[in-house]
Amino acid sequence: MTFRKKGSKNPPLLSLEFILQNHADFVACVGMFFVLGLMFEGTAEVSIVFITLQHGVTFPAVEAEAEAETEAERATAPKFLYHYGAKDLATVFFYTLVAIIIHATIQEYVLDRINRRMQFPKQRQGKFYESGQFSVFFLVSCIWGTFILVSENCLSDLTVLWKAHTHNMMTFQVKFFYISQLAYWFHAFPELLFQRSRPQELSQQAVYVGLHLFHIAGAYLLYLNHLGLLLLMMHYFVEFLSHSCDLFYFSDEKFQKEFSLWAIVFILGRLVTLIVSLITAGFQLAGGQNGNSDDSAEDVNVLAAKIAVLSSSCSIQAYVTWNLFNVQLQRWMEEDAPLQAPSVKKKRIKGRFCRKGMENGVATSNRLLDSPQMRKEKSS
Template sequence: MGIRKKSNKNPPVLSHEFIIQNHADIVSCVAMVFLLGLMFEVTSKVAVLFITVQYNVTISNNEGPEETTLNYFQHGLKDLATVFFYMLVSIIMHAIIQEYVLDKINRKMHFSKTKHSKFNESGQLSAFYLFSCGWGISILSSENLLSNPIGLWEGYPHTLMPFQMKFYYICQLGYWLHAFPELYFQKTKKEDIPRQVVYISLYLVHIAGAYLLNLNRLGLVLLVLHYFVELLFHVSRLVYFSNENRQTGFTLWAVLFVLGRLLTLSLSVLTMGFGLAGAEEQGLDFASGNFNVLFIRITVLAAICVTQAFMMWKFINFQLRRWREQAHAQTQTVKKKAAPAKSKSSKKDKANGVNGALASNGADSPRARKEKSS
């Protein structure tokens, strides 16, 4: 992300600089409009679409001594309004973390422009990955998916989601959608925008794909796994910025990154290639949310494999560049150590008259000529 510079001058209202400096306040006002809409009966029905999770389904449970009801949720077009609202919330949270945490640290550390930008990016993503990873693990534990991996494909299609899982996907989509306007708000450099757009789009495509194709369980497991590895990388980069000698985290991240890619591929092949392929519910049925057909399974598996291959290619390039930089730094260190020794020897040679051709022959010295004349 680029560096957002604050100026004491008041820019013209509705100018680019005015929007960038005050975007958090503007977005907060828009979010407050939806919240205030809940207070009036005329607007409450519309405001509810943006704030609360939609498509509630109540199911009676007669297994116990008393009849209980269980609340589940499905997905639909109304979710777009909810995602939009939580995109606004993500922009506000982004601004809070930036102003009250990262900017204060930046003022103390006095980073260069490049480090400033990378520090802001890693700081924002570390907070998000930590929150998402912890929340995702709690959902997996409550749904017993960690102890029962068969649940990834058993009972597909998983059209009914508990509140926590549906809200998790809504927040994930809202967060990654908010990253697009942040490219403008943070004044991202033009050369960095294509990389950021690809990065954000990959998240949105995979998260939305898992959500719409009712592969929410598999998607949640893969997201938590990926977020944990990415969290380690960005925390390691934050530690590196504070002390460049601390690079142990990058080594651990490199090992876990490769293991994470292998585990992602293994779970994807196990679920799509074996679990769903052998399931009783086969066929394409939009009404029941069943997308368990060969073409979709191959498409999903191919998308995951291509993404993992792309990430490995980027990872290998990153490691090669890092090794080259370390080798270059070591070469420069050796040269700096050799330079003082060379200068000392050259001064000594000059004092002994062996620097170039100056008095290189002892017979040409004045004392030698005096002895010959005598």
């Protein structure tokens, strides 16, 4: 994403330039309409659909405690669960507006100030803004997702990863996390226009955003909430290290060698992601084949879904790893270019020096002294 530079003159009102420069203000006004709608009885019901989570189901406390296996699970058994539905699209739309506002706030009050202080060249400003935005998002998502994994007992009981929640439901924090993730990645599409991405970067950015949307939506719709959450945390942690290293590299190129080890962590993270996907899907495959037919019919983790999860997980890991190699090769070429330029310059200077004192390999100083003009000057 390239740097959105404001011109010295104010653009015409309602022109494309005016909209691009003030898009966050327009989006904030649209979001305020939904918030103000809560104040009036006639519009409160419509605003609630956009602002709050929908498709909630009251779960009986007795049944929730009966299905809990331990005392800790009985104490924390959810009494109100959620499933997905068509109204989630309205909620995703509203939080997409919120993501656009937060994106503009971070860029204006944090990244722009750092850019003015560091004075990055124009060719690096776009990458700096992109890495800065993604670093903040991945860091917040990792902290938030880890808190959910701990509170949902996913790390202490790994069987939760391949078991759907009671009656294919999800808790409030899990659903709100997925809604927020979908909203953020949906907001990335209009940001490609707002940030004036170059045509050669547009397709690559669109594929990157589309892959995240595809996998997050797949985990959300198939009720693979905990498995998808764990895989997202591993993926986001590696991406956070990647973009953080880019920020250090942009600030000073001497960090290139010290922070090149992130590539090893990057590859290890991809391998761990594939291993977790294979283990969880493999265990559930074996359980689904040996289990009862009623349980298999009620479980959304059917054979086709598991194969789709494994194939999609392998495809995105291969795609991201291929991008890693391309970026690393491009950096190596950029590092070799300055080393070759001085050698060419020295050769040219050396050639000029030789032409002044030499001609076809013979010194010209004595020939100039023996010329007829110099002889006349000496005789006079």
